[in-house]
Amino acid sequence: MTYRGWFLTTTVLAALALWPDTGPALADTAGGDDDGIDDRSEISSGANGTSGPPYSETAQLDTGEEEEAPEEPLLLEADDLTVDETLELVILTGSVRLAREGRIVLADRVTYNSRTEVVTATGNVVIIEESGDTYFADYAELEDGLAEGFIDRVGGLLIDDSRVAARRGIRRADGSVTMEDGIYSPCLPCAQNPDRPLIWQLRASEVEHDAESMDIIFRNVFFDVFGIPILYTPYFSTPDPRVRSRTGWLTPSFGSTSTLGQFIDLRYFVDIAPEQDATLRARPTGERGVLLSGEYRRRFESGRIEIDASANQSEVLEGGDEEFRGHVFAQGRYDIDENWRISGELNRTTDDTYLEDFDISDLDVLESNIQAEGFHGLNYHTAEVLSFQDLRGNVEDEPIILPWMRSSIVSEPARYFGGQLFADSELLYLRRPGEGRRSPLEGIGTFRASTDIGWRRTIYTPIGVVADVELANQASFWATQDLLDDNGQVAGETSDDTQAFLTVPRLHASARYPFVRHGETFTQVVEPIVAATIAPSFTSSDFEDIPRNDSAAPELDEISIFRPNRFAGIDRYDGGSRLTVGGRYSIDDGSGRSASILLAQSFRAEASDLFDPATGLADATSDIVGRVDASAGRWLDLNYRFRLDDETFEAKRHELTATSRLGPLGLMGRYTYLSDVAERQREELLLSGSAPLYGGWSTRGLYRIDLEADAVTTWQAGLRYTCECIVLDIAYQEQPQRDNRSILLRVSLANLGDIGFDFGFDAAENE
Structure with a gap:
């Protein structure tokens, strides 16, 4: 039955x-x-x-x-x-x-x-x-x-998909399992040859899975790679896969560079509480002493904080005296309520080369700030304090901004005459340190108040024309301390009385009229674009009492040419009446293949001495700007941005980017050409690619060359092996202009951690 x-x-x-x-x-x-x-x-x-x-x-x-x-x-x-x-x-x-x-x-x-x-x-x-x-x-x-007992010839699948096997297993009432002659590995057997040894495994005389401490403990352990013993240790322990975090030592990494000599990175993780942890690091080096560093992280119910800091005693310059060196990177955020939040960053270092010497960061400028933000419907308010640390050397000191307050208030769309009212205002005090006065901006302090009030509307006509209209007035006031005139003398009778007021009423309108044609297999769009701006005209003399803090380097491209002000900030204003015309053509077959081109040029009544001739905006007729995009599906994408001289059609800027995905092969190339940048041309070619090889192996490479100097700046080549239980990275990088070579080897073992080897050396030492 x-x-x-x-x-x-x-x-x-x-x-x-x-x-x-x-x-x-x-x-x-x-x-x-x-x-x-x-x-x-x-x-x-x-x-x-x-x-x-x-x-x-x-x-x-x-x-x-x-x-x-x-x-x-x-x-x-x-x-x-x-x-x-x-x-x-x-x-x-x-x-x-x-x-x-x-x-x-x-x-x-x-x-x-x-x-x-x-x-x-x-x-x-x-x-x-x-x-x-x-x-x-x-x-x-x-x-x-x-609850307890024994099992013969046991195999196990843990919750992280790793596997264990043993000759005999004993289970206790507390849930702990002890296995004799055990093997542990997260690697899968080869599908074509299941009898082939695993990529790696831990082989031990005894494996204990402690349910109470949530540890997996190995005794008399061999680390096998493809069945060949590589390492031995009498004892090894790793957390149970269910453990989210655990206080203990992390896998160390090793390396050698020309700056530090040989070094080892020792890391200790501290699980303070579920919402906070810390990582303590010590890096003994052969040339720069010991680097001590640490990271602290904590999450609150309404915020978070992260701190990363380090300290060292070593020479800043070769042959100099040893001195204290260090850095601190900190950031945090706190949500006060549903409308207001406060956030901030602190990024400082003791000297210009510290971060590069110890391979902590490649940033050129460090920014520190504290900011309060308010969100009320469509309105936004913020108050911010900023300071900068420039690590490039031989450049003017970056400013300290205390404070920078901004407010943006807008009405509901289409509420007033079919459009929207807006009011943008700001209050700013900026001080640039510096006693050498290497440039007119160093050593000055500026107070600025500005309000921009207006109305804007988007109109959709029955015939298909889309028009944007903006009517506004911007009023700004500057009070500047210690501003230098053209002769290098402090402007004004005293150092505190240089003041300026500027009001800029403007009318800006743009219209576009797309013509669409649908074919049997493709769609074409022809779209003429016209933009007109009416505003007062300005010359450089109108701004002689206004320092150029935020408007130093205007850039003309296919986006900025249609704006009412082509300067990035408001310390300079691109005034006068002008007309900008352009057009866009596109074709799309609906299957991923498409192409488009945009051309634009701006016209004004007379030339402007506000712009450097190299910008393409100084003449009455601007340079021609454009953009070409083309796509042939996954196998090719092209993006070409350019600027041409309005008279000779000589190239002032080329930026061509091509990406391709030919099956598993990925390629990318970028050619950049800029004329008259910092009184020199910039011409660069960047090539990179990646391709799979066989059985989880792939390769990648990068090649960057300065065509103007006819010199290779960087080239890299690397191999990567990836599977479910290991990631192996091998890379070589060379920077000939810096006489620097480095080899990177990193091994990441699933569930156990990663170990890295970074070896750097001067190219000159090996020639």
Whole structure:
């Protein structure tokens, strides 16, 4: 007879524990059948006390002892159940399933011995722990409600998909598992050759999975690569995959550079609390002493904070005295409420070369700030304090801004005459340190207040013309201390009385009229674009009492040419009446292949001495700017931006970028040409690519050349191997202009961490 269903096996265990009393009842319910097979419904009837053990809850309460909490019942499912009264065995066969307290046992056959209370499972045994870890075996003996026992020839799949295997495994009541002659690896066997050794594995005489401390401990460990022992250690420990974070040592990294000599990075992670942690680092070096550093991170309910700092005692310049060196990078944010938040950054270092010497950062300018922001519907308000540290050397000192307050208020769209009112205002005080006065900007202080009030609207006409109209007035006031005039003298009668006021009313309108043609296989769009600006005209003399803090380097391109002010800031204003015309043409076949071109040029009544001739905006007719985009699906994307002289059509700027994906092969190339940049031309070519090789291997490379100087600035080549259990990176980089070469090797082992080797050396030392 075949039976299916779930049972409360506590009743079965209680009945078998008092076999002499319950045996006759079991025989009677069997109807005298000699096959020993009993109906499950009759066995479970002992739960109501009619044929169960002779005790009751009342009798237990009379003892005066505190009643223990009842254990969770053992649930079971099987195709067949057999009771052997002589041997006091219950035998379950055929797709047996036992479950208790989150632990599940599957097997082909399970035997329960009522005398020893031992469960024996054979045939395709699977034990699924509450944690999600799964163990496999052909034979297992379990007792104490499946809580402990041993398993022969055990294999395990942990929740992070890593695998363990052992000759024998012992499970204790606390959930810990000890395996003899164990192997651990997250690597998958080769699909084509399953018998081939794994990429890497840990092989130990004993592997202990401690459930209480959540550690996996290895004793007498060999680290094998493709079956070949590479390293040995008598003891190794790693956290259980369920551990989110744990205080302890991280994998070190090693290296050598011409600046530091040989070094080792030692890192210790401190798990302070679920919401905060820290990493402490020590880097002993051969040439620059010991670098001590640390990182602290913490999250709050409404914010976060991160701090990264370091300290060192070494020479700034070769042959100089040793002195304290260090840096601090810190950032944080706090949400005050749903409308306001405060954030800030602190980025400082002791000298210009410290970050580069210790390979901490490649930033040229460090910015520190603290900012309060408010969001109220469409309106935005902010107050900010900024300071900068320039690490480039021989450049003018960066400013200190204290404060910079801005407010942007806008009405609901289409509320006033079909458009929107806006008011943008700001208040700024800026001070540039510097006593040498190497440039007119050094050593000055500027107070600036500005308000821009206006109305704007987007109009969609019935014939398809889209027009944007803006009518506004900007009023600004400057008060500057220690401003130099053209003769290098402080402007004004005293150092505090240089003041200027400027008001700029403007009308700016643009219109575009797209013509669309739909073909059988493609769509074409021709879109003329016209923009007109009416504003007062200005000359350089109108700004002689206004320092050029935020408007030093205007850039003419296909985007800025349509703006009412081509300067980046408001310390200079591109005034006068002008007309900008342009057009865009595009074609698209709807399958990923497309092309477009945009051309534009600006015209004004007369030339302007506000712009440097190199910008292309000084003449009455501006340079021609444009952009070409083309796509041939995944295999080719082109982007070409250019600026041409309006008379000779000589190239002033070229920037061509091409990317291609030819199957798995990825290529990218960029050519950049800029004329008259800092009194010199810039011409550069950058090529990079990546390609897969075989069996998880891929290669990548980069080549950058300064065509103006006819010199290679950087070239790199590297290999990467990637699979489910390891990432191996090998890269070589050379910077000939800096006489610098470096080799990077980094190995990342799944679930164990990564280790890196960084070797740098001067090219001159090896010639």
